Amino acid sequence: MRFFSHLGLLLATVLLAGCGLLTKPTATATGQPNFELQIHARPKEAQDLLAAHLELNRYRELEGLRRQELTRLISVADTDIRKLLATLGYFAPTVELELHNPPRDSSDLPVVRIEVDAGEQATVTAVDVQVTSPQDGEKAGSWQRQAVQRNWPLEVGQPFSQDAWAGAKAEGLRSLQAQRYPTAQLLTSRADIDADTQQAALQAHYATGPLVRFGPLEIEGGQRYDAAGVTRAARLPVGQEYRQSTLLDVQQRMAATGLYDSVFLTLQTEQMPEGQAEVQVPVLAQVREAPLQKWVYGVGLSTDTGPRLSIDHTHNRVPGLGWQAQSKLQLNRKNPLLSTRLYSLPDDSGWNWFTSAELERAELADYQANSIALSAGRGKNEDKIDRQYFLRYDLANPQGDDAPPKSSAISANYSWTGRYFNNPTNPTRGYGLAFELGVGTTLTPQRTPFTRALGRWQYFQPMGERDAATKRRSRLALRAQAGAVTARKGADIPLTLLFLSGGDTTVRGYSYQSIGARTDNAQRIGGRYMLAGSVEWQRPIVLAGNRNDWEHTVFMDAGSVSDEPAQGMQVFVGAGSGIRWNSPVGPLQADLAYGFKTQKIRLHLRLGFTF
Structure with a gap:
């Protein structure tokens, strides 16, 4: 038994030794260099390329690298250098490689010296x-x-x-x-x-292959929502020549319906018949549907209206109607509101039907007003232009001492907004232009015809050379706004249709909607005529080492509101300076502004850009 025991031990020892012989030793990095590598190459692009990609660099910290192995690596380095330089267009370089070995008893490292003259570029x-x-x-x-x-x-x-x-x-x-x-x-x-x-x-x-025209749109993955309605909203131009930009526009229109969490469009080229010079190819839309209902809760803070809590609800298919609905409850100190908007999918022309209702308690200058606004009409939202025409009913019930009487009105309106900015959330150049026009009549306390017009304009113009530190340019930001309500003198126009100014987005240096007209008893109230404008210089700065996201601004705003188009229009001017941070959700603005009328400094905070 002892013999067999010794024999088993012997066999185990032999097998373990054999396993060790079968395993190839792997060299590992020691973290300590085995040799010094000196590269001198002309021009600089050749130097940078060799320093970054030369194969010899990989072996500098290889454990167990012997001198004869280093000699072999140097012998193949010439080929590696020439291949790398050929990628830059240098096909006849002069390459010299030298290996300087220290004495065997020295602690110095071997030195590999490479001299390269790339020569003339092809x-x-x-x-x-x-x-x-x-x-x-x-x-x-x-x-x-x-x-x-x-x-x-x-x-x-x-x-x-x-x-x-x-x-x-x-x-x-x-x-x-x-x-x-x-x-x-x-x-x-x-x-x-x-x-x-x-x-x-x-x-x-x-x-080129065959000339391709768009075929029909096929939706895959959609079950809950009206595929025919989405197809109309997508407006794929069936029969027209293929354009990649058109396909992206169709994809964007499908995503803009809000019915899908993701939309991916592909041209079904594998279905193309062979041997034809011109073919019509279907488009496959692979979608992931959004939930039928969605709730969004939000909190915010504004120097105009104070802390804010909001609850938004979206229903993507209202029972019995098939339209979409967006409802909102907003709670803050100055204008709590409850609103809802129902709208259909766009038709083949891109127009859709909508109706909306809004209940609001707003602080309008020296009065509180409970208001109701109802509207119904059609709208069209394109890449850069939004248009609407609609009927609107307004009811305003002012509160407070000597408040104007309760009044209501109905009007027919048209609005047009064009946005031609280089970036929709944080523009640095381009312009926006918008106008609204309404014609209607008051209903209570008496009937009086009126018109209402409002125009807005904003422009960004880059200026000067790029800043040396940030490599960005400064810019001039201009803004203008004008509005007018025309009616017989003494007509009771609902307060919600009149104009007020002052605050973060109009005239900084003054509190929210503090610029208005005056009643006979000196109370501040919305006026029939309004003008406002702003000039702002924005320049890039380096803050805490960040060269890309910070800007400093200086600005001057002016505005006026009155019941007379020329007489009695006081101009309110504010000026100041601020900081901008390009946050992931849009520019965060912090401004200190001095109001020349009030002789006070106000802080204005705002997040995001809208036009």
Whole structure:
């Protein structure tokens, strides 16, 4: 038994030793360099490339690296250097590699010295770009195919590099696939380099494939909501030539309905028939539906209205009607309100029906007013322009001593808003323009015809050179607003249709809606005529090392409200300075403004940009 025990122990020892022989030792990084690497290359782009990507760098901290292995690595480094430089267009560099080994008993590290003169960069001397299509000879798309050849990015006389070559090929393909030819391909490409003369001759051959037109929209993943209604709202131009931008617009319109949490559109090119010069291809919309109902709770703070609590409710399919509904309860110190808005999906023309109701208790200058506003009409929201025409009923019941009488009115209205900013949430250039026009009559306490007009304008103009520290430009922000209600003198217009000014978005330096007209007993009240304007200079600054998100502003605002178009219009002026922070949800504004009429300084806080 003892023999077998010893034999088993011997076999186990042999097997363990064999396993050790079968396992290849792996070198691991020690964190300590094995050799010193010195790279001196001209020009600077060659130096940066070799320092970042030279294969030899990977072995500097490799555990157990022997001198003979280092010698072998140096022998293949020449090839690696030449391959890297070729990507920049240097095909005949001069490369010198030296290894300096210290004495074996020295603690000094071996030194690998690399001297590189990249030489002359190759230049493009010939470009041959061909675009073939089943529609050759046809006018449709011929200019686009010619534009690929005419606008080829890598022109004769330009330096050659792999990045520029790959970018030019990709740009040519993108220009074809963006319109008419989504299945275009790069068939062949070739770059012939003469290393002796540093010349590059380029060839690229594209095939457009068939001209594609939009087919019908197919919705996948939708069960709860009206697919036919969404299709109308999407307004896919069936039969028109394919454009990538059109597909993105359709996707945006579907997402804007609020019925989906996600929308992804693809052209069903795998269903295309073969051998045709022109085809119509269906579009597949893969959607994930939003919940039938959604509640959103919010808190906020404004120097105009104080702390705010809001509850928003969305119902995406009102029972019995099929419309969507958005309701809101807002609680704050100055204007608590309850509102609801019902609206249909847009039709084929993009217009939809809507109706709304709003109950509000508002602080209007020296009076409190309970008000009701009801409206119904049609609207159209496009990428940059919103339009509405509607009937509106207003009822205002002022509260307080010597308050005006309770009054009501009905009016027909049209509104138009155009937004042409470079960024909808934090613009730095562009403009916005809006106007509203209403014609109606008061109903109580007596009937009197009236008109109401309101216009708004905002403009951002970049100025000067880019700042040396932030690499951003300053800008001038201009804002103007004007409104007028015309009716016979003494007519009781509902207070909610009159104008007030002052506050964060009108005339800073004055409290919210503190600029108004005066009654016979010197009470402040909304006026029939209003003017307001602002000039603001915004410049980038560096704050706490952040170069991208902070700005400093100086501004001057002015405004006036009166019951007479020219007489008795007092101009209220405010001026000050502030800070802007580009937060993830829009600009956060903090301004200190001095009101010249009140001779007081006020703090104004505001989050987000709206027009």
